[in-house]
Amino acid sequence: MWGTVARLMETRSRGPVRVSTLDTLLAVLSSAPGGQWAAVQVDICKFGVLNAVLGSATGDRVLELIEERLTQEQDFTWSRVGADAWLGVVRMSCSSSLHARLVRIRQEVISHTAAGLSRNLRLNLAVGFASGTLATGLLGNASIACAAAKLAPGEVIDFDSEPHVEGAPLIKALMEGASLDQHMELHHQRIVHRDGGVHFEILSRMPGYPTEAVVRAIESMGLASAFDVEVVRRAAAMLSAAVPLHAVNLSAHTVCQADAITEIIGILRRRPNLAVEITESAIMRDEQAARESIMRLRAAGIEVFLDDYGDGSTTLTMLDMPFTSLKLGQRLVSDACSPDVVQAVISLAANRRMPVIAEMVETREQYDRHLAAGVAGFQGWYFHKPEKLKGVFLEAHDDSAELPDICPGWPAASA
Secondary structure, three states, X not given: OOOOOOOOOOOXXXXXXXXXXXXXXXXXXXXXXXXXXXXXXXXXXXXXXXHHXXXXXXXXXXXXXXXXXXXXXXXXXXXXXXXXXXXXXXXXXXXXXXXXXXXHHHHHHHHHHHHHHOOOOOOOEEEEEEEEOOOOOHHHHHHHHHHHHHOOOOOEEXXXXXXXXXXXXXXXXXXXXXXXXXXOEEEEEEEXXXXXXXXXXXXXXXXXXXXHHHXXXXXXXXOHHHHHHHHHHHHHHHOOOOOOOEEEEEOHHHHXXXXXXXXXXHHHOOXXXXXXXXXXXHHHHOXXXXXXXXXXXXXXXXXXXXXXXXXXXXXXXXXXXXXXXXXXXHHHHOOOOOHHHHHHHHHHHHHOOOOEEEOOOOOHHHHHHHXXXXXXXXXOOOOOOOEEOOOOOOOOOHHHHHOOOOOOOOOHHHO
């Protein structure tokens, strides 16, 4: 059943194990056009943590042992990709048999590594594979399946047969630098101001796939910044300068990437009706990098909202950063939160001329309570359910006419 692949490069020698280059893998795939091939990616989950905890010498030894065991599969040709992952190709005829074989190989690699270290190491390996007759895209599909395997520890994921490889077409387009127009929709949700003004939050949706699962897969593939830049670029292309302010949410990874921020500033520099939202998780990820990004965005004239305040590892020092506005997360808006806590946050923000928005407002009681506390804006299904962005703005919730005409310090660009 297993075809023999002519080795174009010797993968083992005395001393350190050697593997082929990616060019060699592509050459192998091209050596028998029309044949049935499989590509496999093996990745060490959280290798950076393993390396930091056990030391670089142990980390290097782990890599050697994994590579040593993988190259014992004589009909595979393997290549190291990055510091802690391998891609392999093999001729095949039955994906179900390959799946069973890869399950066995995964376990044997873990056992081989533990034996080589003389310790019981709990190593988590993600394994994904893809099969087909065309070399084009095969390696990328294996990488996508491996990313899905990271979200399902212990599983070996088949790109073609496992339904939980969420958002695979979009991820593939991101990897290839192709347009996302056929794989993504932009929606927006209205945010109502106390003075009757409005602005909107932009939400990305992947038709046919659960948003959270796709976002996790994008992040696990290291594509979060590329995705955020494309969302910003598409929003700028769809929205004219005449529409109200729209804010795009940036991932924690993007906020801490100087190059991505430079690209986003270039897109938004002369678009005063486009802004960004940053979650507190971005600040906790790398406070110094996040602060520098916020300063650069504000210096370029771009409004920056602090999103989901109170839902994660909140600190009061976040309020010293030059945000345009602060958005209370679900925990602070919920009925279980003490009113004096909300009032304290609003007072601190007011001292910094930072209007406060209550998110996830779904009932009249929540609206009344936060209106009395001095919240400057409201977002949630009580006012407006997200809708596909088409340049058409629906009427606000009927109760918007009852909002008091007071909103001191609200940013002029969002009115």
